[in-house]
Amino acid sequence: MTTDPVQMTAAESVSAATEPTPGAGKYVYCIIRNDRSREFGEIGIGSASRVYTVNHNDLAAVVSDTPIVIYDPTRENVLAHEFVNETVMREFTLIPMSFGTVFRSEKDVLQLLKSTYQAFTDVLDKMQDKIEFGLKILWDRDKVVAAIERENDEIRRLKDEITRNAASSTYFARMQLGRLVEAAMEEASNRYVTDVHEQLKDTSVASRSNKVIGDRMILNAAFLVDRKDEKQFDEKVKAISLQYEDLLTFKYTGPWPPYNFVNIKLKLEKAI
Amino acid sequence: MGLLTNILLAPFLGPVWASKWTLDKVDRVVREELTDDTPIKEDLMKLQLQLEMGEIDDAEYARQEAEIMRRLRDVREWREKFGMSTGAGPVRVAGSDDTE
Numbered sequence: 001m002t003t004d005p006v007q008m009t010a011a012e013s014v015s016a017a018t019e020p021t022p023g024a025g026k027y028v029y030c031i032i033r034n035d036r037s038r039e040f041g042e043i044g045i046g047s048a049s050r051v052y053t054v055n056h057n058d059l060a061a062v063v064s065d066t067p068i069v070i071y072d073p074t075r076e077n078v079l080a081h082e083f084v085n086e087t088v089m090r091e092f093t094l095i096p097m098s099f100g101t102v103f104r105s106e107k108d109v110l111q112l113l114k115s116t117y118q119a120f121t122d123v124l125d126k127m128q129d130k131i132e133f134g135l136k137i138l139w140d141r142d143k144v145v146a147a148i149e150r151e152n153d154e155i156r157r158l159k160d161e162i163t164r165n166a167a168s169s170t171y172f173a174r175m176q177l178g179r180l181v182e183a184a185m186e187e188a189s190n191r192y193v194t195d196v197h198e199q200l201k202d203t204s205v206a207s208r209s210n211k212v213i214g215d216r217m218i219l220n221a222a223f224l225v226d227r228k229d230e231k232q233f234d235e236k237v238k239a240i241s242l243q244y245e246d247l248l249t250f251k252y253t254g255p256w257p258p259y260n261f262v263n264i265k266l267k268l269e270k271a272i
Numbered sequence: 273m274g275l276l277t278n279i280l281l282a283p284f285l286g287p288v289w290a291s292k293w294t295l296d297k298v299d300r301v302v303r304e305e306l307t308d309d310t311p312i313k314e315d316l317m318k319l320q321l322q323l324e325m326g327e328i329d330d331a332e333y334a335r336q337e338a339e340i341m342r343r344l345r346d347v348r349e350w351r352e353k354f355g356m357s358t359g360a361g362p363v364r365v366a367g368s369d370d371t372e
Binding site for chain 2: 068070073075103108112136213266268269270271
């Protein structure tokens with residue numbers, strides 16, 4: 001048996017689901033600390049079913065009833081999952097579960113709460129009143145190249161030379177220009193990213209950089225922020241995006257549950 | 273005798289070994305390709321970004337999303353066929369006992 005995070009083995013597809021009592025399955029959105037049962041409205045994934053808690057001592061799993069199916073990560077499903085967590089987040093500190101986590105019965109959910117009680121408790125303490133913000137930064141290549149040409153004498157000189165002697169300028173001069181621009185762009189990207197991190201350091205608890213998506217993105221980061229610093233962080237991000245508004249596009253999202261800062265290794269297996 | 277046998281039989285054994293090795297390798301490569309959903313998830317993230325940046329509309333998103341979901345399901349099916357974990361479907365705490 002491996003110890004991967006959220007270890008799940010083969011499962012049935014939607015069509016092959018043979019649940020004798022449909023709706024007995026529980027889709028789990030998150031774990032919170034609450035010692036009494038709670039209702040969050042009919043906002044569940046799939047069929048807008050009722051979202052409620054399964055409780056064990058002072059811990060609660062936020063769930064909705066579901067047939068035993070595999071949920072595809074479609075926009076609709078992912079938004080439903082996120083919407084529930086956003087709703088819960090207004091009142092509680094939460095540990096988000098991975099998208100699509102379905103347990104076969106309430107008993108299995110209780111088993112999860114019991115067996116992972118200490119880890120959940122520790123993480124909830126650590127995440128108390130913390131929220132996450134996402135920040136993606138994309139650049140406009142042409143604008144950044146133009147800025148580099150303005151600032152970098154060597155590149156400007158070489159480019160002027162090539163333009164003046166268009167006919168006679170060598171292949172190597174062009175190659176050299178290309179290499180210089182490439183290097184300057186990488187340097188610029190690092191400089192922007194470092195500056196952003198530096199400016200946000202004081203108002204955030206932690207940050208994490210994820211893999212960039214596509215070829216225009218230079219930063220794909222998540223920041224963990226104390227709720228009391230939310231406004232300050234917000235203003236800081238806005239100020240930075242103004243500072244770079246001619247060169248960079250900022251994609252700022254949140255507040256989110258701490259998706260990028262909770263890493264509990266649940267030992268789960270396929271429920272037959 | 274051993275060496276002579278090898279030499280005499282070489283033309284026959286040679287190609288057989290070679291093709292067996294190649295098939296094993298092809299099998300492994302194909303298997304990895306069929307069961308890896310990382311590139312598909314990256315495509316989904318790129319698609320989401322395109323929608324967020326207003327580069328595509330909802331209809332185009334839905335069309336491409338359907339294709340990506342189909343590819344994800346295919347990978348899931350292959351992983352099941354090869355007895356690998358699928359990261360989907362009902363779960364329970366590992367080692368928990370039903371009669372508890």
